Amino acid sequence: MVERSQKEVWRLTPWLMIALLLGNFLLMAYDAKTTSQERVIRVWTQAVANFVQSPVTTVTSSVTNYFQSISSLRSAQTENDALKQRVQELEVEVQQKKELAKENESLKSLLELKNEAKYKILPAQIIGRDPSLWFDSAIINRGSLDGVKLNMPIVNNGGLIGRVIAVSPITAQINLVTKEKSGLGGVIGELGTSNALGVVSGNGKRELLEMGYIPGTIEVQVGEMVYTTGQDGIYPAGLKIGEVAEVRPGSATVTQQIFIKPSAKLYAMEEVAVLLYEPAAKPEFEKTLPNASKDEKKKK
Amino acid sequence: MEQLKITLAVIIAVILQWTLRNVNDVFMYVDFPLIIIVYAALQRNTIKALLFGMVSGIAVDALSGGLLGANGFTKTLIAFAVSEIARRVYLDNLLLQIPVIAGACLLDGLMYFGLHRLFGQELSMPFLETTAYRLIGTTIAGTIIYLILGSFSVDSLKRSKRGSFSSRRQTRRRNPIRLGKR
Numbered sequence: 001m002v003e004r005s006q007k008e009v010w011r012l013t014p015w016l017m018i019a020l021l022l023g024n025f026l027l028m029a030y031d032a033k034t035t036s037q038e039r040v041i042r043v044w045t046q047a048v049a050n051f052v053q054s055p056v057t058t059v060t061s062s063v064t065n066y067f068q069s070i071s072s073l074r075s076a077q078t079e080n081d082a083l084k085q086r087v088q089e090l091e092v093e094v095q096q097k098k099e100l101a102k103e104n105e106s107l108k109s110l111l112e113l114k115n116e117a118k119y120k121i122l123p124a125q126i127i128g129r130d131p132s133l134w135f136d137s138a139i140i141n142r143g144s145l146d147g148v149k150l151n152m153p154i155v156n157n158g159g160l161i162g163r164v165i166a167v168s169p170i171t172a173q174i175n176l177v178t179k180e181k182s183g184l185g186g187v188i189g190e191l192g193t194s195n196a197l198g199v200v201s202g203n204g205k206r207e208l209l210e211m212g213y214i215p216g217t218i219e220v221q222v223g224e225m226v227y228t229t230g231q232d233g234i235y236p237a238g239l240k241i242g243e244v245a246e247v248r249p250g251s252a253t254v255t256q257q258i259f260i261k262p263s264a265k266l267y268a269m270e271e272v273a274v275l276l277y278e279p280a281a282k283p284e285f286e287k288t289l290p291n292a293s294k295d296e297k298k299k300k
Numbered sequence: 301m302e303q304l305k306i307t308l309a310v311i312i313a314v315i316l317q318w319t320l321r322n323v324n325d326v327f328m329y330v331d332f333p334l335i336i337i338v339y340a341a342l343q344r345n346t347i348k349a350l351l352f353g354m355v356s357g358i359a360v361d362a363l364s365g366g367l368l369g370a371n372g373f374t375k376t377l378i379a380f381a382v383s384e385i386a387r388r389v390y391l392d393n394l395l396l397q398i399p400v401i402a403g404a405c406l407l408d409g410l411m412y413f414g415l416h417r418l419f420g421q422e423l424s425m426p427f428l429e430t431t432a433y434r435l436i437g438t439t440i441a442g443t444i445i446y447l448i449l450g451s452f453s454v455d456s457l458k459r460s461k462r463g464s465f466s467s468r469r470q471t472r473r474r475n476p477i478r479l480g481k482r
Contacts, residue, residue: 009346009347010346010387012347013346013347013350013380013383014380016347016350017350017376017377017380020350020351020353020354020372020376021373021376021377023354023369023372024354024357024358024369024370024372024373024376025369025373026369027358027368027369027372028367028368028369028370028373028415028419029419030368031367031368031369032367032419032420032421039368041358041362041368042361042362042363042368045358045359045362045363046362046363049318049362049363052315052318052319053318053319053322056319056322056323057319057322060322060323126322127322128318128319128321128322128363129321129322129325129328130321130328130363130364130365131317131318131321131328131360131363131364132360132361132364132365132366132371132412133321133328133329133425133430133434134364134365134366134412134413134416134423134424134425134430135364135365135366135423135424135425136365136424137364137365139363165365173363173365175365178424179365179424202424267325
């Protein structure tokens with residue numbers, strides 16, 4: 001290897017810096033413009049990082065669980081008694097639900113209704129959080145080989161967590177619902193009975209979401225539950241988003257500003273689930289419409 | 301030896317940056333690759349610092365929700381700036397290196413924020429509060445890491461070796477063997 005003199009190095013350094021800066025700038029411009037399906041570098045780096053992140057996560061969660069199990073021994077007896085009672089109550093409920101399900105099936109068959117295809121649930125583990133503290137993303141240990149695809153919802157037992165934004169063969173990157181630009185269709189109360197439909201998005205604050213486009217004439221109470229509507233084309237209907245924490249009322253012409261506390265513990269999650277849900281395909285763009293783009297018309 | 305030490309330090313820094321946030325959220329306020337890149341630049345390893353800056357920046361960006369290349373851009377620029385300052389100003393003392401780490405961290409945060417704004421991307425965390433915590437965390441961690449890296453430096457190893465032979469040399473000087481003289 002040729003040894004360079006110090007002066008040569010000092011002469012080369014600014015040019016090397018400019019070349020590297022230009023390379024990074026072009027990479028940023030490309031990444032800002034690219035859709036999620038084309039993020040090759042990101043996806044393969046995540047796949048490689050899995051071999052580092054997974055063992056560390058396994059070790060740390062084992063250690064944490066060990067110490068937690070020691071600390072929870074004290075309350076074990078009381079908790080055990082409470083859980084036994086709850087099991088008995090649930091057994092009664094399950095029996096009642098079984099009877100209702102039988103009745104439902106027989107009624108459906110009478111009406112000749114087809115069963116809707118239900119989506120499957122794939123359990124996953126968070127193996128890494130965003131290494132840059134500026135964003136709220138995470139890496140899970142499931143990828144395209146397990147059937148995970150872009151935009152699939154992520155949930156845990158609390159409720160909705162986010163969606164998949166990049167997929168490698170063995171891992172996937174997810175964005176949390178608190179990311180500012182993420183928006184999803186939400187309804188306060190039950191869909192079909194409530195008029196309080198709006199858009200839920202992050203507002204730059206941790207652990208708080210904002211819901212907009214709710215008319216000022218609709219009454220909203222603190223503590224009401226918010227669910228997904230299924231109309232955004234990403235999330236299925238009925239997923240729990242959170243609870244109304246604060247309402248800034250509007251008027252007949254001004255919409256209300258509603259703040260929601262997410263029901264899922266977004267910053268203390270380890271075990272999550274991927275909903276293998278694919279929304280119905282949208283109809284192909286109608287090319288005969290008068291507002292079809294000029295390019296489409298020229299191609300014809 | 302020094303080159304190997306810095307290369308290993310960068311690899312370990314990137315691995316720590318990938319994994320430690322999952323252990324505890326406190327670690328997200330420490331930028332390990334930045335600390336090592338500033339160290340490399342202070343050792344006047346300019347070319348290595350620039351290359352490490354780019355590679356470690358892209359490695360962190362790939363697992364992040366931000367733009368790919370943003371960290372690479374900021375760390376390359378900081379590596380160049382620090383190495384140019386180190387060439388002109390004496391910065392071998394740890395007390396002088398502490399404000400360098402702090403300044404680099406602040407500049408890194410400002411540039412990262414500015415680049416994302418330029419490309420129309422919003423950050424998920426409040427800027428001032430996050431930058432302040434990051435400045436404190438990175439400076440403290442950087443000071444500790446520099447102390448550890450300094451204890452592994454070649455010069456300190458040579459000094460310790462010289463120290464163990466000094467009494468023997470003094471003995472030789474006191475009783476020199478004069479060849480051919482009466």
